[in-house]
Amino acid sequence: MSISINRRRFLQSAAIGAAALSVPSGITRALAATPLTMQAAWINDAEFCGYFAALDEGYYTDAGLDLTYLPGGPDVIPESTLIAGRADLALTTPDTTIKAIVDQGAPFKIIGAQYQKNPIGIVSLAKAPIKSPEELKGKTLAVPPVNVISVEAMLEINGIDRSEVNIVPYAYDPTPLLKGEIDASLDFTTNVPYTIEQQGEEAYSFLLYDFGYKTYNDTVVVTEETLAEKRDLLVAWMRASRQGWNANFQDPAAYPPKFADTWFKGTGRTVENEIFFNEAQQPLIENPNGIFAMDDAGIDANIETLNRIGIKASKDMFDTSLLAEI
């Protein structure tokens, strides 16, 4: 293992030397880079701006990585991609990852967290706002089937019986909310309020996080095997990704337009929506200790939240040692 690291470091310094000799840097970078694959949680949108920025700015190549970025989708379970060996690291929701560790014995470690506060929340129209879990009683709430686990947890934490809320599937389209067919939906609060405003309505939203469901989101997850074999690469990835996020947040309106013809081309969404998203997510991602930080208080809050709903999370599922090496 140490041999491969030495080889990589050697190639890296060779690359720097070569760059100094003004050889076209793209070629030498390609020679030096070690492949690494990441599985994102959804299709390309502002949720992943930091990685796109790092890719475009060459932060990964500078760190000796040849990063392959895989978008997600409704049928993609990021954890599966890890187990199948198709990606080295994945962005996941911590509740599913930890449930997989506990129930299936999946060999996962959480090595960082993109969202310090989970951006999922209850979105309603301002003209008929739902301001707390309590107000969901007797209402119809649309939830993507994948997220029902989170909503049930939030209801339980707030002492609300599951049967008091009429939970129906959310089919990715806010039209039923706009037309009043449903009273609220569960979505990224950083995203869907933009659409609602575009349609001439005002949105009201609250985070599940602010009502006791204190979890991270887009946790950076690897298998124990990858952690052992590619530790240096993972640290390099986290360092470069942090750089990307920092660059992105210097002006959240700056990068999305730059991605209009690349990362965001043809996604079906608008650049204005991505700017809104990027601005809204900044306070949920940034941490004084740097992007991806996981401090004791945060980890404990995750564990406590999950334990309350019967998912036996524990500290050893989180590995903060890589963060310390960034």
Added chain:
Amino acid sequence: MNEAKRHLVTAALIAGLLIAWEVTGQMKLVAGGTLPAISAILSRLVAEFPEYLPHLAETLKTASTGFVIGNVIAVAAACLFCLFPLTERLFRGINITVFTVPPIALAPVLVIAMDGNAARITLAALLVYFPTMTAALTGLQTADPRAIDLVHAYGGGRFKALWLVRIRTALPAVLSGFQIAAPAAVLGAILAEFGSGARWGLGSFLLGSLGRAEPDRLWGIGLTATAISALGYVAAALAAKWVTGENRALGLTVSQVRSEPERGRLHKAVMVVAALVFPFVIWQVLIWMSGLSPIIAKTPYGVFEYLFLGRGAESAQTRLLVALGETVPVTLLGMLVGLLFAFLLSLISFLSPTIMRAILPFALFTQTMPLVALTPLAVLIFGRGLTVTLVITTSVTFFAAFVVLAQGFAMIPKSAFDLVDAYGASVLQKLRLIAIPACGKWIFVAGRLALPKALLGVMIAEWLATGKGLGNLLNQSRGYLDYGMIWTVALVSILLSVALYQLAELAEKLVTGGRSKK
């Protein structure tokens, strides 16, 4: 002149329907404007067309790759089944499985087991396989026996006969199979793109566009999907015409159960068991070959263990039974409603081909429009109860059944009507005395086609609108990372489809005394 007049009436009817749609959209009459005016859809489609191009290219690439692979396998399989009839019986379980499997239950499993691109092509290929295989097999088996005898007389074996006679005579049939396979490939590609995290493709474009709450965009994508499906159909039809010099009507080859010379009960029983076991053997072998972790890739035993032996077995059984209890009755009801609707449509087409020709383009549209794009419209109009499930199920089931029933109506000899005409029978009497009885056996064939599709329709409605049953269980299991349940739902929905298919076949045999084989 008469013919031209009829075409004129059809054109006028279509124009009338389009104008009604336009007015409805303009005046926001349906669900507060959720049904956009056709002019709004088209003008936006034209304006945004450059944005569509890379998606179109990707969908066409995936669909055509799946089309080629699926068809090569289908034709090879048909040759194998024709040369060694025993293999057809052995593969019977596989064939019915591929025909009946609800794609939405299969897609998540494919995405777990393969990388995204392979999963997308596989789904397209799987949907292509059955129509081509059945068409090719029928073609191969109906070759002129005298020509085959001739090959044998000159010392040629069955391979020689296959090559010299059967394949040549089967070509038109194969090409007619392509006509159904081409739109199926497009549908499979879009469905897989939607779920599998594809960067490009109409399916991913649809997924990204859903969040905008702009129905005209969604309809634009749906129309584009319809257009390329229709293009595939027309291209295959033209190829068929070019090869055979004639225009063959679209026909669904529905029954592949040929009566083999019976070799006793024991032999028959052995073959039935083999056909049942064989799919599981293939499943097991595929998992072994993939080398995937048992955590995500479940073998048949893995599912058995999950359901009956594991820690959560009891809870898994309960959840599954509750879901089945919600899904199965609605599926049966949905099948009946779908059949009834198909029967009414075929009745219309029988009574007035002119009206039918006007309705047909709209009926075809329902077959290629991705349902997820229509969900808001459906729930706004029909709510989230039984009605919406039945509507979605009917939209998925009726078309195949309609094609079969219309064929049945069309095959009634005109002389039969002349007789009752002579006695002055009214239209209704004609229906009661001749048309409906003559359709009897076709209803069973239609039912066999409709049943597995009904399960698909119900699961789609559960996934998108009602949040109940198997469709919901499948999607929630993904959130719980409950791989055992994901595989279980896939397996159970396949078993259920196969069982329903067999049930319809059994009913057909009982009623017609087993004489209905084509």
